[in-house]
Amino acid sequence: MIPTADDPRLTRDQAPLAAATARKNLLQLVQLRWIAVLGQIVTIGVVEFGLKVDLPLAAMGLVLAVFVAGNTVSVMRLRWPNPVTNRELFVTLSFDALVLTALLYLSGGPTNPFTSLYLLQVILGAVLLEAWAVWGMVGVAMLCFLGLTAAYRPLVLPPGGPDLFTLYIAGAIVGFGLDAVLLVIFISRINANLRLRDARLAALRQRAAEEDHIVRMGLLASGAAHELGTPLATLDVILGDWRRMPKLARDKELAQEIEDMRSEVARCKQIVTGVLLSAGEARAENAGAASLKSYLAGVFEEWRDRRGPAVAGYEDGLAADPLVVADSALKQAITNLLDNALDASPDGVWMRSRLDGDQLTIRVQDAGPGFPTEILTGLGKPYQSTKGKAGGGLGLFLVVNVVRKLGGRVSARNRDTGGAEVTLSLPLSALSIEAPA
The missing domain is CATH 1.20.5 (Single alpha-helices involved in coiled-coils or other helix-helix interfaces)
Known part of the structure; x- marks a missing residue:
């Protein structure tokens, strides 16, 4: 059973992911119904014109038109921002069962081998619905089938053609194949949705832990x-x-x-x-205002005065010089990167800044041995360090989280010419003096 957004057991972080998953599942149902419409049209055509079995084409066409209209409503429903609920999915599957019942009523009732498609509805319900709705779907399917045994339109077979048993066996084979193919397609896509949801939940849990x-x-x-x-x-x-x-x-x-x-x-x-x-704040309350050029240059010069590296350099590539908040947390993040770069590369450290529209990019480069693979794959995780110090490895962890709090991201790579490069990318609006502190 896949939880939907109205499941009371979901936490505040899980509810949006469940809502997104339920919306995707409804989309999968919509696509499955289009396949069903096409398959039903082909089947009716083969039976009517290939096997010469007399079918009430007008009535069956009307049922298919209702089915298409219902699916169109589901397509329009996907455009609404409201989360897809368990009740909606139950109603959708029940509607599909009723449409199937109407088609079977017009084409032999319980003697029609495509009654096996009821099992498809029940299996989909078991995958998508809550426990009460699953049993409700079982009840709907059972009632529909029992209704067919009480009233249906018998098939009118052509004289000299195949008998009813032969047609039933052939239809059962087709129905079994159709059930199997549709289930494989649908369940595979649902599992993909679940894996994506679980990955996002794992990322949320990791972020909460950090x-x-x-x-x-x-x-x-x-x-x-x-x-x-x-x-x-x-x-x-x-x-x-x-x-x-x-x-x-x-x-x-x-x-x-x-x-x-x-x-x-x-x-x-x-x-x-x-x-x-x-302490505990992404932006100090007493942070002042400064131009972006002077702020970044000041951060670098203050660091160089403290560490005194003769081989460090700063390249200002800013096309504009807006007024920003002199954010102490970002300053500490940049300083941490410069310290790490100098520890890894006493022979060369460079800082470069660039502004593309509203996107500020700060790169810190060194000429050291570069990052090990485990650091690059787990960038930002605490206590990952190559220095061998107890409790080390918090520098990049703090940098990643400070930049993420400001709405940006951190990436790292090993340069082709040797050394490592860490890039901070964040929206300029995060440092705007109008932004909430």
């Missing part, structure tokens, strides 16, 4: 930042006292080391403050 991981990391980082605040402040006071002590101030080398220590403590305090401001 987001939960980020929340826990944010809580830990925030807690650590709070705990570090007091000892850093104490160190700052002690270093300030040391700087003013005459004995230490006279030693120029020691005094310079004290100043260096104070600068590093101040930097640690700035980092802690930034963590507290942006």
Whole structure:
């Protein structure tokens, strides 16, 4: 049984996928009915004109016209945004059973070998419907068949032609083949829909797990930042006292080391403050505005000043320079990529930016050994690292999730000329000063 959007057991994330799957299943039913219409027309033509069996063509044509009209309604239904429900699928299959009953009534009733098509309706119901509706479909099929045993139009066989038993055996063979072919086609497509739905559900579960991981990391980082605040402040006071002590101030080398220590403590305090401001948020609330060119150039220059690589370069390929939010999370993501590139390639790191319409692209390239296959296939999964450090491999994980929160995506590849390339692609609207923070 395939759940539909009205199934109360579905979660909020599963309901949209179930609705999409139910819509696709209704589309498969629509296509199956067109095949059925064609098959019925061919069968009627063979029986009437090939076997010379007298059939009420006008009445059967009217039934087929009703069937075509019902299928046309289903086609129009697919254009509505409302989700396809289990009740709708049940009504659709019941309508098909009634149409089949009308055709069988006009062509021999229970003596018609195509009564085996009732089994097709029941099997489709077992695949598509909830338990109550499946049994309801069994009841509909049974009632229709029992109704045929009570009233039907007998076949009028031509004199000198094949007897009824011979016709029944031939029709049973055709009916069995038709059942088998239609079931294989339909079930194969339904299974494809199910596999696609399961893959999307797995992706949603993976994303939920990653987001939960980020929340826990944010809580830990925030807690650590709070705990570090007091000892850093104490160190700052002690270093300030040391700087003013005459004995230490006279030693120029020691005094310079004290100043260096104070600068590093101040930097640690700035980092802690930034963590507290942006913990758990994709965009810091105190983020200011800047032009896109100055923002990206500033991110790169600040990183280069901190890491001091002489072989790093930035290529500005921006065709425009709009005003954007100086997003701290994106800045940290770019910095992580540059750090990773420098660790892998001390001999060359490059950052390139480009703007195509509303699409901002940032590429970070290096001249290192490139990514192993397992990193490329599992890009963005936590704790995937080639550095061998415990707890490593969170850099790309955080980058992927930050960019995804901004509506973008991250891709990676190994360059033909050697080294690796990581590309950030995100809509410029994600950084617009009008976008909600």
